Amino acid sequence: MANRSNIPTPEELPSLPRDEDGPVFREPWEAQAFAMTLKLYDGGHFTWPEWAECLALEITDAQDSGDPDLGDTYYLHWLKALERIVMQKGLLSEGDLVRRKNAWDKAAHATPHGEPILLPADG
Amino acid sequence: MSTEHDHSHLSDTDLRVRALESLLTEKGLVDPAALDEIVDKYENKVGPRNGAQVVARAWVDPDFKKWLLEDGTAAIDSLGYTGTQGADMVVLENTSTVHNVTVCTLCSCYPWSVLGLPPAWYKSFPYRARLVKEPRAVLQEFGVELADSVEVRVWDSTAELRYLVLPERPAGTEGMTEYQLVDIVTRNSMIGTEKVAMPAGDA
Incomplete structure (x- = not known):
């Protein structure tokens, strides 16, 4: 994959939360949100400058509303920016996202703890 | 959460x-x-580092190791790697006679605070299904050669219990510091699909 994709290397994304060894994800969802963004970018759905602008906007908004922005909220901003850019680019609508989120919530509540959570077929 | x-x-x-x-x-x-x-x-490089620190500490500090095997949750907490959302950590020691390996049924509970994120193969159906049925064959595919006399134990994680394998400390590492040992502990060795090897050319 490294040879034919445009997916940036860790060195090309210096603003990511990291420790001495490289980028760090604190929870699985952070990594999922990150990977989806890189994949959509790799598929040509937006350019990297477009993404950077979208993410910067979310971070500035958050700072303006009082987020001290110490790195622990970085991927929350990332997720908001991802939702925004997929809507802007017409890949998904807000209605799609809201309906699907509710479906997952319902599925979680219907699933005994410890079992994989699956969406019903009618999704 | x-x-x-x-x-x-x-x-x-x-x-x-x-x-x-x-x-x-x-x-x-x-x-x-x-x-x-x-x-x-x-x-893959960053994620398992917390677990590697737990293992390296256990290798150099017998009291810590004893605590770790008796009460994995508390011993791991003492190093600051919490965030397991209420689930208990059980640490399984690999020895010359017992080889432990873990599998996860893919619920949202995973010991990522010590192991990082699961690799793709760990979440794959073939691994999950086959490991339970033919663990020796699966381990062999990962390059783990075990004598017939070694007992293989397969542990299936649940929402309440997650497992960390304490791999065997390789011979020849007696002179290494805890800090150096952290670097040779791999993610797979803490899942049980690899043995920790002596670093090549690092005499």
């Missing part, structure tokens, strides 16, 4: 990420295997 016993609960953030991922997957814009590949590229 609260946990309730009768049903599952996903945080608002988790729900939003799942909504995005499932919709984008259905539209063919992303696919789970490609996402795993990206995450792996970023995460």
Whole structure:
């Protein structure tokens, strides 16, 4: 994959939360949100400058509303920016996202703890 | 993130990420295997470092090791790697006579605070299904050669219990410091699909 994709290397994304060894994800969802963004970018759905602008906007908004922005909220901003850019680019609508989120919530509540959570077929 | 016993609960953030991922997957814009590949590229070195520190400490400090095997949750907490959402950690010691290996049934509970994110193969159906049925064959494919006399134990993680394998300290590492040892402990060795090897050319 490294040879034919445009997916940036860790060195090309210096603003990511990291420790001495490289980028760090604190929870699985952070990594999922990150990977989806890189994949959509790799598929040509937006350019990297477009993404950077979208993410910067979310971070500035958050700072303006009082987020001290110490790195622990970085991927929350990332997720908001991802939702925004997929809507802007017409890949998904807000209605799609809201309906699907509710479906997952319902599925979680219907699933005994410890079992994989699956969406019903009618999704 | 609260946990309730009768049903599952996903945080608002988790729900939003799942909504995005499932919709984008259905539209063919992303696919789970490609996402795993990206995450792996970023995460496989960093993720298991916490677990490696637990292992290295146990190798150099017999009291810590004893505590770790008796009460994994508390011993691991003492190093600051919490965040297991209420689940208990059980540490399984690999020895010359017992080889432990773990598998996960893919619920949302995973010991990522010590092991990082699961690799793609760990989440794959063939690994999960076959490891239980023919663990020796699967281990051999990973390059783990075990004598017939070695007992293989397969441990299936649940919501309440997650496992960390304490691999055998390789011979020839007696002179290494705890700090140096951290670097030779691999993610797979803490899942049980690899043995820790002496670093090559590092005499």
